[in-house]
Amino acid sequence: MTTTPQVVVYHDKEEMAQAAAARLTARIVEAQSARGTASVVLTGGRNGNGLLAALAAPRARDTVDWSRLDLWWGDERFLPDGDPERNVTQAREALLDSVPLDPARVHAMPPSDGAYGGDPAGADSAAAAYAAELAAATGPEDHGPVPAFDVLLLGVGPDTHVASLFPEHPGVRETERTVVAVHGAPKPPPTRISLTLPAIRAAREVWLLAAGRDKAEAAAVALSGAGEIQAPAAGAYGRSRTLWLLDTAAAAHLPRDLSTPPAS
Numbered sequence: 001m002t003t004t005p006q007v008v009v010y011h012d013k014e015e016m017a018q019a020a021a022a023r024l025t026a027r028i029v030e031a032q033s034a035r036g037t038a039s040v041v042l043t044g045g046r047n048g049n050g051l052l053a054a055l056a057a058p059r060a061r062d063t064v065d066w067s068r069l070d071l072w073w074g075d076e077r078f079l080p081d082g083d084p085e086r087n088v089t090q091a092r093e094a095l096l097d098s099v100p101l102d103p104a105r106v107h108a109m110p111p112s113d114g115a116y117g118g119d120p121a122g123a124d125s126a127a128a129a130y131a132a133e134l135a136a137a138t139g140p141e142d143h144g145p146v147p148a149f150d151v152l153l154l155g156v157g158p159d160t161h162v163a164s165l166f167p168e169h170p171g172v173r174e175t176e177r178t179v180v181a182v183h184g185a186p187k188p189p190p191t192r193i194s195l196t197l198p199a200i201r202a203a204r205e206v207w208l209l210a211a212g213r214d215k216a217e218a219a220a221v222a223l224s225g226a227g228e229i230q231a232p233a234a235g236a237y238g239r240s241r242t243l244w245l246l247d248t249a250a251a252a253h254l255p256r257d258l259s260t261p262p263a264s
């Protein structure tokens with residue numbers, strides 16, 4: 001079922017990151033008190049890392065029970081372990097290395113120098129392995145092959161890509177598998193691993209983050225009824241909530257009925 005996107009606009013990307021971190025902290029605490037644990041899918045990119053850096057500030061950091069949090073990734077650049085361009089490396093620097101997570105609950109996507117071999121065939125095996133890890137983490141309350149993540153975060157690329165699902169690329173057309181290898185991505189590096197739209201839509205809440213003028217066209221297109229093959233961000237929605245968090249620059253071209261004044 002498609003949920004109608006809610007749009008919240010903040011003055012600038014710093015304010016957006018702070019507000020997103022506060023929202024995420026609250027959502028994790030709620031999920032942990034309702035079910036004992038929480039699960040969040042992280043995104044790479046500037047806005048995802050900005051949110052993680054905001055979460056590292058004392059108020060948010062000290063509110064969450066990090067040991068009862070499962071972290072997954074929406075996509076990964078298929079590069080060697082520790083490569084500075086890997087999303088997990090950047091997340092570790094921004095937040096993960098400074099909070100007491102349970103390492104068994106940190107589900108990084110495999111690197112290109114790991115058990116599955118390198119580029120390109122290794123990426124297909126690594127994607128299949130991540131799909132199996134997700135499937136193994138599901139319980140009776142999850143109605144499919146991936147957990148019902150509490151919050152799934154997505155950065156929105158200037159071309160409307162989300163995770164590593166690029167416009168008109170094979171990955172965005174996938175309807176069966178939950179995780180795919182992406183070969184020949186238009187943004188470097190060319191080999192990536194990504195959740196698919198069906199896996200993204202298993203999340204309870206999907207939050208899309210976009211800040212900056214270079215995201216304005218993408219946000220406007222995705223929120224104006226574009227098709228998901230041409231605009232993957234348009235196909236990213238959660239089962240109970242889809243939330244777009246923007247700054248004023250990224251919201252500059254939104255249709256009039258979606259343009260809300262900046263949150264105060």
Ligand SMILES: O=C1O[C@H](COP(=O)(O)O)[C@@H](O)[C@H](O)[C@H]1O
Nearest residue numbers: 043044045046047155156157163
């Ligand atoms: O390559 C990627 O890009 C997107 C968007 O990043 P941004 O820097 O333009 O916000 C990101 O969401 C994705 O995780 C990452 O692999």
